[in-house]
Amino acid sequence: MQEQLREHIEKIVPLTDDEFAFVWEHFTTEQYKKRAFLIRQGESVPHAYFVVAGLLKLIYDDESGRQHIVSFAMEDWWESDYQAYFTRTKATMSLQCLENTRVCCLSLENYRQLCAGLQKMEHFFLQKANAGHIASQRRILSFLTANANERYEQLLKRYPSLFQRVPKTLLASYLGVSRETLSRLRRS
Amino acid sequence: MQEQLREHIEKIVPLTDDEFAFVWEHFTTEQYKKRAFLIRQGESVPHAYFVVAGLLKLIYDDESGRQHIVSFAMEDWWESDYQAYFTRTKATMSLQCLENTRVCCLSLENYRQLCAGLQKMEHFFLQKANAGHIASQRRILSFLTANANERYEQLLKRYPSLFQRVPKTLLASYLGVSRETLSRLRRS
Numbered sequence: 001m002q003e004q005l006r007e008h009i010e011k012i013v014p015l016t017d018d019e020f021a022f023v024w025e026h027f028t029t030e031q032y033k034k035r036a037f038l039i040r041q042g043e044s045v046p047h048a049y050f051v052v053a054g055l056l057k058l059i060y061d062d063e064s065g066r067q068h069i070v071s072f073a074m075e076d077w078w079e080s081d082y083q084a085y086f087t088r089t090k091a092t093m094s095l096q097c098l099e100n101t102r103v104c105c106l107s108l109e110n111y112r113q114l115c116a117g118l119q120k121m122e123h124f125f126l127q128k129a130n131a132g133h134i135a136s137q138r139r140i141l142s143f144l145t146a147n148a149n150e151r152y153e154q155l156l157k158r159y160p161s162l163f164q165r166v167p168k169t170l171l172a173s174y175l176g177v178s179r180e181t182l183s184r185l186r187r188s
Numbered sequence: 189m190q191e192q193l194r195e196h197i198e199k200i201v202p203l204t205d206d207e208f209a210f211v212w213e214h215f216t217t218e219q220y221k222k223r224a225f226l227i228r229q230g231e232s233v234p235h236a237y238f239v240v241a242g243l244l245k246l247i248y249d250d251e252s253g254r255q256h257i258v259s260f261a262m263e264d265w266w267e268s269d270y271q272a273y274f275t276r277t278k279a280t281m282s283l284q285c286l287e288n289t290r291v292c293c294l295s296l297e298n299y300r301q302l303c304a305g306l307q308k309m310e311h312f313f314l315q316k317a318n319a320g321h322i323a324s325q326r327r328i329l330s331f332l333t334a335n336a337n338e339r340y341e342q343l344l345k346r347y348p349s350l351f352q353r354v355p356k357t358l359l360a361s362y363l364g365v366s367r368e369t370l371s372r373l374r375r376s
Contacts, residue, residue: 060329060332060333062333068329068332068333069332070325070328070329070332071328082318082321082322082325083322083325083326086318086322092329093329115311115314119307119310122307122310122311122314123303123310125314126303126310126313126314126317129314129317129318129320129321130270130274130317132317132321133270133317133320133321133324134270134271134274136321136324136325136327136328137258137270137271137324138271139324139328140258140259140324140327140328140331141248141256141258141280141281143328143331143364144248144256144257144258144364145248145250145256176331176332
């Protein structure tokens with residue numbers, strides 16, 4: 001998994017072999033089976049995850065037992081319940097595998113050590129955080145302005161592979177539409 | 189305005205006088221009258237703004253001429269159309285004053301120089317970006333799960349002063365509810 005992580009980081013900051021060795025020391029790796037949980041609502045969140053292979057869903061189960069999809073994460077994506085991770089509070093969301101998944105795990109302590117020990121990594125994480133913030137701003141805008149059809153088109157254009165890998169019921173939940181609406185959109 | 193900016197940054201990283209002098213060199217300041225635009229949809233976005241005094245709305249005007257509120261920004265907040273700012277593309281949103289407003293302005297070039305020249309500032313911006321990402325994740329969750337009443341309660345609890353300063357029509361737009369729904373909520 002080292003190669004994927006290095007390649008991913010080097011898209012933003014080039015690293016020497018020594019620097020990458022230092023980076024790699026701060027990660028652990030883990031494999032999960034389909035349906036396994038990396039984070040459970042109500043429990044602590046020890047890691048942020050870099051997805052090497054597989055697919056995850058970040059979900060929120062409301063009091064009535066209905067499940068809402070906050071986001072998906074696949075290869076080359078970082079995911080966590082960031083509020084719980086950064087503030088060391090209990091998770092308000094769960095992170096669950098939709099496929100067998102391999103991840104690199106970074107604890108908050110190691111995240112801080114990595115940023116303090118190597119400015120390139122602070123720079124890397126700043127770029128990723130800004131990109132995440134932009135993506136969220138765009139998604140908020142789409143909730144405010146776009147109808148179901150437009151949200152569907154935006155998602156299809158941005159992440160075509162999701163439509164091969166994710167069950168329709170989950171796509172509908174992510175888009176905030178009913179399964180029936182989604183089926184109608186896919187036929188049109 | 190120097191004092192407010194310094195105090196704001198020092199909530200996260202302490203700075204020496206020399207360090208703050210270096211920081212301050214990278215900013216310009218500006219004053220705007222109520223209703224003035226800092227950013228206009230379709231134009232370029234030269235700055236990110238730190239609000240020293242006043243109140244702004246980040247808005248999106250859709251094709252039918254309807255205005256949507258993406259966020260508010262008041263004292264101690266940073267705001268911009270970050271996608272346009274970081275990627276040097278045209279604004280998809282506008283930023284407009286709801287009150288007379290004073291801001292510190294940071295160009296992308298200066299943002300980069302500041303981060304490269306002083307790791308403390310890269311650390312500061314990483315903390316702010318993570319906080320922004322967390323707030324967006326929370327807002328997405330509230331769109332997916334909360335009804336109008338709950339979104340209203342969450343906003344009231346988090347930013348009570350907004351209710352004194354922002355017209356009801358705009359609060360309704362921010363919450364994604366009708367003005368009538370909001371009036372009903374405020375009476376209950």
